[in-house]
Amino acid sequence: MNIHQISVFLENRTGQLAEITKLLAESNVDIRAISIAETADYGLARMIVDDSHKASTILLQHGDILSMTPVWAVEVPDRPGGLSELLAVLADAHVDVEYMYSLFAHKDDHAYMVMRISDEPKFISTLGDRQIKIMTKAELDLK
Amino acid sequence: MANYYQPEIETMPYEQLRQLQNERLLKQVQHVWDNVPYYRQKMEEKGVTPADIQSVDDLHKLPFLTKADLRDAYPYGLMGKPKSECVRIHSTSGTTGKRVMAFYTQHDIDLWEDCCARAIVAAGGTKEDVLHVSYGYGLFTGGMGLHGGGHKVGCLTLPMSSGNTDRQLQFMEDLGSTILCCTPSYAQYLAESIHERGLQDKIHLKAGIFGAEAWSEDMRRDIENRLGIKAYDIFGLTELSGPGVSFECEEQTGMHINEDHFIAEIIDPDTGEVLPLGSKGELVFTSLTKEAFPLLRYRTRDICMLSREKCSCGRTFVKMAKPMGRSDDMLIIRGVNVFPSQIETVLLQKGYPANYQIIVDRVNNTDTFEVMVEMNPELFSDSLAKITSAEKELVSALKAMLGISAKVKLVAPKSITRSEGKAVRVIDKRKI
Numbered sequence: 302m303n304i305h306q307i308s309v310f311l312e313n314r315t316g317q318l319a320e321i322t323k324l325l326a327e328s329n330v331d332i333r334a335i336s337i338a339e340t341a342d343y344g345l346a347r348m349i350v351d352d353s354h355k356a357s358t359i360l361l362q363h364g365d366i367l368s369m370t371p372v373w374a375v376e377v378p379d380r381p382g383g384l385s386e387l388l389a390v391l392a393d394a395h396v397d398v399e400y401m402y403s404l405f406a407h408k409d410d411h412a413y414m415v416m417r418i419s420d421e422p423k424f425i426s427t428l429g430d431r432q433i434k435i436m437t438k439a440e441l442d443l444k
Numbered sequence: 445m446a447n448y449y450q451p452e453i454e455t456m457p458y459e460q461l462r463q464l465q466n467e468r469l470l471k472q473v474q475h476v477w478d479n480v481p482y483y484r485q486k487m488e489e490k491g492v493t494p495a496d497i498q499s500v501d502d503l504h505k506l507p508f509l510t511k512a513d514l515r516d517a518y519p520y521g522l523m524g525k526p527k528s529e530c531v532r533i534h535s536t537s538g539t540t541g542k543r544v545m546a547f548y549t550q551h552d553i554d555l556w557e558d559c560c561a562r563a564i565v566a567a568g569g570t571k572e573d574v575l576h577v578s579y580g581y582g583l584f585t586g587g588m589g590l591h592g593g594g595h596k597v598g599c600l601t602l603p604m605s606s607g608n609t610d611r612q613l614q615f616m617e618d619l620g621s622t623i624l625c626c627t628p629s630y631a632q633y634l635a636e637s638i639h640e641r642g643l644q645d646k647i648h649l650k651a652g653i654f655g656a657e658a659w660s661e662d663m664r665r666d667i668e669n670r671l672g673i674k675a676y677d678i679f680g681l682t683e684l685s686g687p688g689v690s691f692e693c694e695e696q697t698g699m700h701i702n703e704d705h706f707i708a709e710i711i712d713p714d715t716g717e718v719l720p721l722g723s724k725g726e727l728v729f730t731s732l733t734k735e736a737f738p739l740l741r742y743r744t745r746d747i748c749m750l751s752r753e754k755c756s757c758g759r760t761f762v763k764m765a766k767p768m769g770r771s772d773d774m775l776i777i778r779g780v781n782v783f784p785s786q787i788e789t790v791l792l793q794k795g796y797p798a799n800y801q802i803i804v805d806r807v808n809n810t811d812t813f814e815v816m817v818e819m820n821p822e823l824f825s826d827s828l829a830k831i832t833s834a835e836k837e838l839v840s841a842l843k844a845m846l847g848i849s850a851k852v853k854l855v856a857p858k859s860i861t862r863s864e865g866k867a868v869r870v871i872d873k874r875k876i
């Protein structure tokens with residue numbers, strides 16, 4: 302099962318990200334993962350939050366431009382080489398990862414990667430074959 | 445079926461119209477000669493007297509007036525009536541140099557309001573209509589001009605002025621406004637606000653009369669679609685009275701010039717030579733009936749074309765194309781002429797809002813040219829590559845249209861200040 306990612310347009314202006322995170326904090330929205338992509342002139346922040354519906358409502362009211370994208374959270378052993386093994390599996394199966402970033406969870410021994418994948422059926426079957434776990438919203442305490 | 449406010453004049457056969465213009469021109473030249481020493485001196489310098497002007501065919505013999513003359517003669521030097529005979533002034537904003545001050549007798553106001561009434565009726569207005577005037581009131585001619593026209597037609601006229609969007613929408617809803625008069629950028633802003641508040645079903649506009657700003661055909665369609673109205677263009681200059689010098693009919697193929705009050709010429713802006721009908725050049729106006737501020741051969745700096753093709757509305761008045769941009773608005777960037785309206789056209793074609801700002805500067809003797817463009821939610825995605833490729837497409841479309849490269853800067857929606865009057869489209873920081 303996939304999880305929802307919120308992307309927010311960032312213009313090249315100091316403090317915009319601080320403003321957004323403050324707004325979310327004030328409404329008690331917990332940011333579980335965030336990654337910034339940028340060009341010289343603008344950028345976008347990709348986020349996994351505990352309550353994506355609430356977060357998107359707040360940000361839209363604030364006048365931000367958003368997009369919601371399905372992404373995948375994959376369990377990775379939290380030890381040297383953990384990520385490398387996962388990526389090798391995907392590379393062998395020719396599954397392209399468009400982008401990824403790590404997600405914090407309060408669990409031992411495991412890290413999680415958020416991944417945006419173009420060929421999703423192949424991605425799911427590849428991980429299934431190797432018994433690599435895809436996390437559900439519930440398992441990550443996301444609404 | 446076409447509607448007219450003064451059918452006998454608006455559909456007057458051309459020969460008869462020409463005769464009327466001849467009579468009025470002779471009288472006007474004599475009036476100026478007798479009462480405006482500034483212009484009389486210009487005529488004398490050119491060796492022309494009123495006797496040399498026997499008909500409109502002799503118009504080219506008269507000297508031009510330019511914005512520089514208006515500055516030199518500021519404030520009273522071009523007045524044709526003593527102050528005691530004048531009842532009002534209007535003025536330009538003066539954002540580009542010294543402000544223009546124009547004077548009116550009661551008779552002038554009366555004729556100006558007739559011109560505005562013609563525009564309102566051409567847009568389908570009758571005494572049953574609620575005319576919502578959101579042009580600025582005050583020194584700016586827009587508000588009071590359309591307001592006076594509304595009274596002449598007998599519309600229920602709402603003197604809203606610009607600003608206070610919530611109140612504008614409340615009045616539109618409660619009073620059932622049917623015709624909106626404002627600048628096209630404000631019309632767009634109101635349309636967006638109506639959609640945001642979900643008021644589409646509660647607003648019953650049928651037409652809009654929009655002017656005082658350059659706007660493109662794409663912007664017209666955008667306003668028409670979003671407000672569910674027919675959008676009519678109107679043209680005017682404070683120097684000549686205000687809005688209503690020319691106006692559009694339902695054909696929307698150019699604005700009919702009120703030729704019983706104004707003669708239009710197209711000249712070569714470099715040589716001053718009069719060009720044949722259909723040529724592109726600078727628009728020049730001669731006021732035939734204005735008493736207090738009777739300008740002869742006033743160079744507008746608008747680049748334009750005239751056409752006398754028969755119009756389906758039945759009006760015989762010559763039509764002017766939408767000015768391709770005031771030469772005041774025209775920017776020369778790296779030696780190339782750039783009109784802001786061209787940029788607007790490209791933005792709308794590529795799916796961006798037409799709310800933009802151009803910033804020109806000069807660094808190391810080279811012009812820098814940046815266009816700030818608001819990001820559109822529909823063009824946003826979680827992929828930077830997609831946004832960048834849409835941006836690249838916009839950059840190349842701008843280059844194709846303008847002939848020079850612009851740097852595009854994507855900014856957050858609604859972050860470009862949208863004044864509730866005239867939009868600030870150009871910031872030129874060059875010190876030349």
Ligand SMILES: [Zn+2]
Pocket residue numbers: 693694695700755756757758759
């Ligand atoms: Zn017509």
